[in-house]
Amino acid sequence: MTSVPIVAARGVSKSFFGNRVLSDVSIALAPGRIHALLGENGAGKSTLINLLSGALVPDSGSIEVDGRSVRSLTPSEARRAGIAVVQQELGLTSDLSVAENIGLGAYPRRFGLIDYRRLARRAREVCDLVGLHEDLSTPVAGLPLGRRQLVEIAKALFREPRVLILDEPTSSLSAHEADTLTRLLRRLRDAGTAVLYISHRLNEVMRLCDHVTVLKDGALTADRSLEGVDASGLVRLMVGRDPGDLFPRWTPSDARETVVTVTGFSAGVLRDIDLEIRRGEILGIGGLVGQGQEELLLGLYGALPGKARKAAFNGVAGLPGSVMRANALGLAYVPADRKREGLHLTHTIAWNMMVPSFGRARALSFRRRADERALATALADRLDIKGDLTRQVQALSGGNQQKVALAKWMPSDPPILLLNDPTRGVDVETKREIYVLLRSFAAEGRAVVLSSSDTPELVHLCDRVAVMREGRIVSTLAHGEATEEAIVAAAMAAEPARAAA
Amino acid sequence: MSTPATERFPGFRIMNVLRSRAFLTVAIVAAVWVIAGLLKPGFGAYGHLRYLLELAAVIGIVAIGQTLVVIAGGIDLSVGAIVTVSAVGVPLASFAGDTSGIGAIAIVLAAATGIGFLNGLGVAFLRVHPMIMTLAMATFLQGVLILIAGGTAISAGSPVLSWLGNARPIGIPAGVVLWIFAAAAALLLMHTTPFGARVYALGANPLAAALSGINTRATTIAVYAICGFFAGLAGVLVLGMNGQGYVGIGDPYLLASIAAVVLGGTSILGGSGTYAGTIPGAVLLVTITALITVVNASPGWRSILFGSLILVLLLFSGREAARR
Numbered sequence: 001m002t003s004v005p006i007v008a009a010r011g012v013s014k015s016f017f018g019n020r021v022l023s024d025v026s027i028a029l030a031p032g033r034i035h036a037l038l039g040e041n042g043a044g045k046s047t048l049i050n051l052l053s054g055a056l057v058p059d060s061g062s063i064e065v066d067g068r069s070v071r072s073l074t075p076s077e078a079r080r081a082g083i084a085v086v087q088q089e090l091g092l093t094s095d096l097s098v099a100e101n102i103g104l105g106a107y108p109r110r111f112g113l114i115d116y117r118r119l120a121r122r123a124r125e126v127c128d129l130v131g132l133h134e135d136l137s138t139p140v141a142g143l144p145l146g147r148r149q150l151v152e153i154a155k156a157l158f159r160e161p162r163v164l165i166l167d168e169p170t171s172s173l174s175a176h177e178a179d180t181l182t183r184l185l186r187r188l189r190d191a192g193t194a195v196l197y198i199s200h201r202l203n204e205v206m207r208l209c210d211h212v213t214v215l216k217d218g219a220l221t222a223d224r225s226l227e228g229v230d231a232s233g234l235v236r237l238m239v240g241r242d243p244g245d246l247f248p249r250w251t252p253s254d255a256r257e258t259v260v261t262v263t264g265f266s267a268g269v270l271r272d273i274d275l276e277i278r279r280g281e282i283l284g285i286g287g288l289v290g291q292g293q294e295e296l297l298l299g300l301y302g303a304l305p306g307k308a309r310k311a312a313f314n315g316v317a318g319l320p321g322s323v324m325r326a327n328a329l330g331l332a333y334v335p336a337d338r339k340r341e342g343l344h345l346t347h348t349i350a351w352n353m354m355v356p357s358f359g360r361a362r363a364l365s366f367r368r369r370a371d372e373r374a375l376a377t378a379l380a381d382r383l384d385i386k387g388d389l390t391r392q393v394q395a396l397s398g399g400n401q402q403k404v405a406l407a408k409w410m411p412s413d414p415p416i417l418l419l420n421d422p423t424r425g426v427d428v429e430t431k432r433e434i435y436v437l438l439r440s441f442a443a444e445g446r447a448v449v450l451s452s453s454d455t456p457e458l459v460h461l462c463d464r465v466a467v468m469r470e471g472r473i474v475s476t477l478a479h480g481e482a483t484e485e486a487i488v489a490a491a492m493a494a495e496p497a498r499a500a501a
Numbered sequence: 502m503s504t505p506a507t508e509r510f511p512g513f514r515i516m517n518v519l520r521s522r523a524f525l526t527v528a529i530v531a532a533v534w535v536i537a538g539l540l541k542p543g544f545g546a547y548g549h550l551r552y553l554l555e556l557a558a559v560i561g562i563v564a565i566g567q568t569l570v571v572i573a574g575g576i577d578l579s580v581g582a583i584v585t586v587s588a589v590g591v592p593l594a595s596f597a598g599d600t601s602g603i604g605a606i607a608i609v610l611a612a613a614t615g616i617g618f619l620n621g622l623g624v625a626f627l628r629v630h631p632m633i634m635t636l637a638m639a640t641f642l643q644g645v646l647i648l649i650a651g652g653t654a655i656s657a658g659s660p661v662l663s664w665l666g667n668a669r670p671i672g673i674p675a676g677v678v679l680w681i682f683a684a685a686a687a688l689l690l691m692h693t694t695p696f697g698a699r700v701y702a703l704g705a706n707p708l709a710a711a712l713s714g715i716n717t718r719a720t721t722i723a724v725y726a727i728c729g730f731f732a733g734l735a736g737v738l739v740l741g742m743n744g745q746g747y748v749g750i751g752d753p754y755l756l757a758s759i760a761a762v763v764l765g766g767t768s769i770l771g772g773s774g775t776y777a778g779t780i781p782g783a784v785l786l787v788t789i790t791a792l793i794t795v796v797n798a799s800p801g802w803r804s805i806l807f808g809s810l811i812l813v814l815l816l817f818s819g820r821e822a823a824r825r
Contacts, residue, residue, distance in 0.1 A: 303712060327714040341712055344705040346773055350510070355702050359715035363696040363723075377509045389509045408713070 012061030029194040039215035054078035082162030094141035099123040131180035247460035253280035267299035267306025269471040284462030285451035292471040302326035332414035336421040342405040345394035350376035399430030522766025523778035558680035561783040566728025574704035574771030575631035582639040584751025587736025592657035602659025617729020621722030654747040665741030705772030
């Protein structure tokens, strides 16, 4: 079929705060085709979807609708052009009923009022399509996650889209529900709808899709028919590229005594985690986004209530139970969302560096300003934070903010560091500095736990990598055997051998 | 490759002080005093200004706790009720053998601190919104006061109380002396102790504070307890100045304390501000009240004028700067 694509991006680029997330990417969604979009976490998939649906405007390049270039596509224009998106984060209003959610924003009207009878009839039709047999007046809040996902899909179908974009639609669906969806998508394809399908489940992609676009670090690495491609080929396309000399040379350190052991540890979504953390090594935590990595760090840090059959921290039995206790046991935590969880943005750099000390010191003693200044200056020198330390932290770049979030733990000299995605949104130069710093921590005999959504970090920086899926550690790989292919395969539950088949 | 220390911490700059909100409020007060003194003979007299400061002392002491609570990201709507509890409670708590009256005052201050402590428990552990928690507490206290005191005014007379109400050591009213000491303690607490820094950390970003190892619950409880203590202290002063306590005597101090905090430049969103701004804020409030009293208007119009003036002042100086 050589028909004109309904919507296409031509050489689009997009940056956020100076970080380039998409560069010169093209994609064309043709009618009657199921198009797969693949890429690792942070490869730019969500940004590309947002550009195609008018939620974001590209910095350069153009979006074409029906062959005509549109300067800046707005969400309402995209809707009128028949583009519907099923988001990964559920965008439903939980207090409204199934029917109201499905019709939201496109209610059929009569005399200026909502025509509930027509709404119910048409909502019923689309619900039947996706296999949703619940009472339409049920509030969405009462449905389990998988059914809510189906409501989301029904909502997209309600608008009779010509382009249907699905962002990981099957991540919360049962096998039966996923089958129904597969049949539905084939039927839509045959009726001439263009479908863009994003999934981390390679088998699904192989079975369902006709064409594939692969993104890697915001750049296009493949745009081709799926015919003749096997799963291992797809993994290689996603991982691609040499890491270059971004990482310091990995040298194992001698100190290898165990400082933390937990057995049968459960907290939040975590199920039955067995973990050993050793001095002198960086333990990587990998996996797809939201598989319990953050919960694991917070659980170890005492910020998330949990239970363990057996636990010992720095020779003391039991879980910390509170952040203050964890600090006393020698743990420190650097959160992923530094603006919300790590820093006090409206306060100065020097003040932010002192916050853990404020928590530790006697409440009613006198602060020693001269000592604080000397310490802040020393920390800034060590981490190469330049300039005036009386500036507000919010004035700093992402990379420098991350350095402050790290620096504030240095004075207490913690033997166990828990780092949650410390290089997210950080420029390449600072990334390199942070990598060197982390290796030097390990060389000093500290234990570093590094959760990362950036697979090369896990491969080149870590002594061991624990891969998580659905709240469990599914695989622990030693340096050397932890290749990008192995980590991605473990994260997606595809054994490399099976994926190749 | 060390950066020189002067670049890390630029020295004291007079411009920073001149630009600060606290200084701005001082400047407004001074301007109002000068203009009113020129236009209205008698306004600028030493006796009148001294009287204004005495009135400001009560608001200022209540506002110590309010400033701390607001910086910590909360608000205390029970301070008015606690002032009343204290003003009515001191006469009731007096006992034989307590000739100076110190004992009764100590009991009442302990009770006021306890009330604040309960507020803090509710906010920190039951996770009740501070507005709801303290409003409920105020309503509860109001009920108790009506049961105990009813509509009668309760007179009190003890050496300490009459000293507070009438004495003028070196020409300064005792209430103002009390305020000076309380203010010094508050400023030291906020700006020179780790506890003070924790309060700012809690208000600016509670999540980051907790993850940095700050005991946010203990800090929250302490802040409300301190607020209760200072509201109680203000109640004692009110009783000394008035000679008697009655239900409703503390009511005006609720809004006044919040207005003084905000006029002084403390962010109502928490995390930034200083008591150094609240002090001129309190003085500014009583000055405006005095000016309105001078204008011969009915009480209704005075209220309207007062409210409008506060709004104008806030528009002029207290607009919440866009943050983040």
